[in-house]
Amino acid sequence: xxxxxxxxxxxxxxxxxxxxxxxxQKTAEISIKNNxxxxxxxxxxxxxxxxxxxxxxxxxxELRIKNGGTSEYVVLQWIDYNQDGIQDELLFQAEVSxxxxxxYQVVFDGTIPLTESTITTYSxxxxxxxxxxxxxxxxxxxxxxxxxxQKRVEQKRPDGTLSSGIDLWFKRTDKSIINKWYAENVKKPxxxxxxxxxxxxxxxxxxxxxxxxxGIWEDNKLVVxxxxxxxxxxxxxxxxxxxxxxxxxxxxxxxxxxxRISLDLGSNFSKFEISIDANKSLLNFAIGIxxxxxxxxxxxxxxxxxxxxxxxxxxxxxxxxxxxxxxxxRDAFANVSKEKDQSNLLVIGxxxxxxLTYYAGFAWQKSGQVIHEADWDTLLQKQAKLLAKxxxxxxxxx
Numbered sequence: 001x002x003x004x005x006x007x008x009x010x011x012x013x014x015x016x017x018x019x020x021x022x023x024x025q026k027t028a029e030i031s032i033k034n035n036x037x038x039x040x041x042x043x044x045x046x047x048x049x050x051x052x053x054x055x056x057x058x059x060x061x062e063l064r065i066k067n068g069g070t071s072e073y074v075v076l077q078w079i080d081y082n083q084d085g086i087q088d089e090l091l092f093q094a095e096v097s098x099x100x101x102x103x104y105q106v107v108f109d110g111t112i113p114l115t116e117s118t119i120t121t122y123s124x125x126x127x128x129x130x131x132x133x134x135x136x137x138x139x140x141x142x143x144x145x146x147x148x149x150q151k152r153v154e155q156k157r158p159d160g161t162l163s164s165g166i167d168l169w170f171k172r173t174d175k176s177i178i179n180k181w182y183a184e185n186v187k188k189p190x191x192x193x194x195x196x197x198x199x200x201x202x203x204x205x206x207x208x209x210x211x212x213x214x215g216i217w218e219d220n221k222l223v224v225x226x227x228x229x230x231x232x233x234x235x236x237x238x239x240x241x242x243x244x245x246x247x248x249x250x251x252x253x254x255x256x257x258x259x260r261i262s263l264d265l266g267s268n269f270s271k272f273e274i275s276i277d278a279n280k281s282l283l284n285f286a287i288g289i290x291x292x293x294x295x296x297x298x299x300x301x302x303x304x305x306x307x308x309x310x311x312x313x314x315x316x317x318x319x320x321x322x323x324x325x326x327x328x329x330r331d332a333f334a335n336v337s338k339e340k341d342q343s344n345l346l347v348i349g350x351x352x353x354x355x356l357t358y359y360a361g362f363a364w365q366k367s368g369q370v371i372h373e374a375d376w377d378t379l380l381q382k383q384a385k386l387l388a389k390x391x392x393x394x395x396x397x398x
Contacts, residue, residue, distance in 0.1 A: 028054055028106040030065070033392040034096035036385055041096075043239045043264040047089040050395050054090075054106065062110035065092050068103035073115045077237040091239045093265065096391065119174050121241040121265050125231055126178075128186055130159055133231050134169075134178045135241055135270070137263050139369065140361060141169035141177060141199075142270060144210075144245070150227040164225045164247065165210030165290065166270075168320070170364040171199035199366070202313050206341035209288025211320040212272055212360025214259075216251050217286045217348055222335065225250040225257060240264050253278040268369070269323060269361030269383055276354050283330070285351055287358055289320050291334060291343035297373065298334045298345050305387070306380040307332055309345050310373045317365040319376030322347050323383045324358040359383060 034040050046054060055063070066073050077091040096102050123135035131146030145161045152160025169192070171177050177199065181192040192201045207224070209215065215224040228245040235242040242262040249256050260273040276282060289309045291298070296311030305326035310319050322345075330348040337343045349356050363370040363379060370376050 027058065027108055028395055028397045029068070030104040030106060031101060031394040031396065032094050032096055032104070033101045033394075034099065035389050035392065037098050038382065039095070039097050040386070040391065041266060042094065042386070042391070043091050043266070044094045044391055044393060045089050045091050046393065046395070050393070051088075051090055053397065054395060058108045059110070060087055060090075062108040063090075064107050064109060064112045064114075066105045066107065067095075068105050073112060074104070075115045075117045075238050077235070077239040079235045079237075079240065079242065081234060081242070083234070091237075093239060094391065117238040117265075119265065120176060120238045121263055122176050122178060122236055123233060123241040123243050123263070124178065124236070125233070126182055129182055130161070133228065133243065133245060134182075135243065135261065135263055136169070136171070136176060136178055137241070137265050137267065138174035139171075139266065139268055139367065140263075140270075140363075141171050142211075142263075143167045143169065144213075145227045146231070147227055147229050161205075162226065163205050163207060163210070163213075164227060165205040165208050165213040165288075166360065167201070167205045167210050168203040168318075168362050169199065169201045170203070170318070170366065172364070172367045173198045199364070203318075204292065204341075205290065208290035208292075208341040209344050209346075211289050211362055212270065212322065212358075213288055214257070214274065215286045215288060215346075216253065216255070216282070217284045217346060222286060222288070222342070222344065222346065223251045225255070228259075234260075235262075238265065253280055253282055255282065267361070268363050268379060269321075269359035272358050272360060274351075274356045274358075276351060276356070278354075282351065285349050285356060287322055287324070287347045287349060287360070288344035289322060289360075290341070291336065291345060294336055294343050299373075299377065300332045300334075300345075301380075301384075302326060302329055302332055304381065304384045305329060306384045307345060307347050308376060308380055310376060317370065317372055318362060319370060319373065319379075320360075320362045321376065321380045321383075322358055322360050323380060323387060324349060325387065326384075328352070328356065328358075359387070 078087040121137040126132040131148040134143040149161040153162040184191040256277040308321040
């Protein structure tokens, strides 16, 4: 009997010791509230004061986040925006049902393996195709063009591109395609213009705005910059890629423009954060979508802040769109021109403190994300609602 009591005592001691250690690990709880009437699965960020409080006295490399409703740990990504060696933001992907709240547990335990993802976001400078900059996630891919591509046009050399428009790459796989498509294109020029089962690039940009390119609307004409002159890759990770492009001063305003572009996992929309500096007041900064041969359909919704073009390319539906805070919209219209690449859907935005933020993206029918215009309109409406009502994040330390 005595041995049985001693054994029970030891078991209880181990149990309570384990409970104390486990509870000590749970240093904080992150509560995420969804105030919209549809489910959300999106990347959330913790930055600034919230991040400082969370890390106080702890090591960031030991931080783990567990879904409170399960025993699963989520994928994390840290971002150092100014690249000073100090992390500025912590990202993870949250799933929250309509009009619901979910809790995530924060623990500091470096022995717990970091959760890895088989899909990712990605971006890089591409010197093997003159000097593109390309970016992608599991749903969409984009690219734009650098100074060497511009010089080739100006010097009448081959493989040049003179454009500050945003090109679209249609993909129908959640795997990364940038490195593969460019590598194959080096071996066989034109490779990525043919669909080999993962998608292809049939989209024409030229001097148009592509989807999300900028300009200045003045005297019934769109003035645009040339190619970007420099780039800086800030983050490449499982949840978000971030980079910056700078442009030489352009137009009579001598606009100095920097685009910080980011793309989150699971999103059809790149986020554009534009910083501008001009020698006089700039009231007519424009964001555009190419209308190509003017056979597509335009829809303008100033009230909700979304604007779209629907067309078919090679007989397959494509929807392109811009989403912006409706309070930042001065005007929006379709500028139809007989001049090649000059037809664009234009949104005239109001910059605030010389900055303007908007989202631009697309969906291609063969990706399985949309079938027709109504599906694309629904995605645009949802994106506008996500912008208007972001997830509410509350952190409570234990």
